Amino acid sequence: MEKIKSSSSQIFQDLGYPKTNLENWKYTSSKFFQNYSFQKNKIHFPQEINRQNNTIYFINGVLDDTSWENFSLKKNISLEKIDSPVDESTILSSQNFIKESMFHLSLSGVQDANYWRIISNNPLEINIVYIFDTSIENNMIASLNVFSIGDNTEIKINEKKISLNSSCLGISLSNFFCSENSNLSHSLVTNDNNLDKSLSFYNYKMQKNSNLAIDNVNHSSNFDKKFFEIDLDDEGSDAEVNILNLVKGTQHYDNNILVNHNAPNCSSRQKVNNILDNQSTAVFNGKVIVLKNAQKTDSEQSNKNLLLSEQSKAHSNPQLEIFADDVKCGHGSTTGALDDSSIFYLRSRGLSEEESRKILIEAFAKEIVEDFSNSGLESDCNIIISKWING
């Protein structure tokens, strides 16, 4: 691991901070990253957090040993530390991320790296909570987790980031190797005391007939940039991504999603809805690449942006690169304000203009939440949406 970190550090020094001439950074300035640095933190479980069952906690990027000791699903989940010589490809699995200088900077600062093997005949559900509790100013904290999900295993992984103070930059690096017939539901729903700034890299390697669903709601960070790379590497694999960004103030949310259709008969669907108020900005860079042998690909990509103020901005860049000839691929992007005729229609039934606007905003948001694979998230998400709209 140290060798990989050292190599990444060198690569970052060669590449430098990303500039706006790079497609993935065209509308997101990397300048503020330069004020942050990796520094050692105290690792102790905060008193204000109540431990939950089947929950693995990371404190300032380091696995909380107690949560693992008390973990009740050990017969299905085993843990190895990535501190001995490892196959580099488990860490550098994404061909896209290894071109990103910020990926290398993040990797060079990882304090704790874990390899999780998950095998089960019964459906599992676990929570992963990253707690950031540091008094160090402009601290950058990164953690690396590699998940190997066994054949026929069905698992829901609910991930949260909690910040108890400070304005730290939290970084997650996560790779998921999904074996044959496995089913992964990965939810990322932010909470009120989410990180001030968040950067994430998620790579999913999908084997034969495996299924992936990503459910994501972002609403509380000031800065959030996520890279998703989904590699559909074998026949019959399927990926569904549903992301809702609720953005206001001067918040800046940026989603980079790359779906590689590397095998025939695979399907993918991306839906990203951004609701923007005040001076906020959102970026959608979505790309689907269909290789020549990936015949019978079925792919859809949609980005919708609802602008609630004249100062808010949405940058949408949906892309398709198709090298196969027997595929069904669609993509679309819309950006606009609330529809006046819809508001008029609702008002004509006795609802005030404000109530009408709220109903339409809520419907735009719920369009994503209703498609979440983990239906257990719905009530939490509805509360988030309602609070955001009425806040």
Next chain:
Amino acid sequence: MLVLENIRAGIEDKEILKGINLEIPEGEVHVIMGRNGSGKSTLANVIAGNEAFEISSGSIHLNNVDITEMSIENRSLQGIFLCFQYPVSIPGVSMAYFLQQAINAHRKNQGLDDIDAVEFLKNSKEILGELQLDNSFLKRSVNEGFSGGEKKKSEILQLLTLNPKLAVLDETDSGLDVEALRIVASGVNKFRNKGNSVLIITHYQRLLDYIQPDVVHIMIDGKIIKTGDMELVKEIEEKGYSWLEE
């Protein structure tokens, strides 16, 4: 019930209504007929309170309350209901949620608590049955993917649910087959009673075969130029509108 006095109104400096005087007493059904572009739909929108149209002079009173300057939602709360010619689709908002929100807005205005969910479902199912719509209709998004007939039935569902004082039907018969027309007309007849009024805007006699109007008005170039009864409708069917301009 409804009194319009010398209403002049238009859109973007173009005057469309050129002095409309109209009185619809309680318990009566009035019809306005006219060519395309004569101002019929503008009149419906002006009565409902569509802010896209500007009233330059005249007044509108509903039950002796001046509603000329009133917002569209307040006119709804006062008892005006517009059956839209082209109802908009609202993805993600279910019919059930929409109806409940509308009912509760009216109940709140009357100082009542929100409607009980069981009572709402019971009432809605009864109306759905009369309109020959399945109960699953309530789960669908407002007007999304609705056929022409379903859109108009949805308008009548809302009419019967909100039970206003005045219903303005803006070409509700357009795009309907005979069966749907019969069901929609039956819904309007169910709504109709001595305590409310109906204004029907239409091109054709066929809706009036099912809903007998009390008074018929003919509108040409933003003015009501003739008023009569069903005999006038028959004359229009036979001779068109040209003879009225002579």
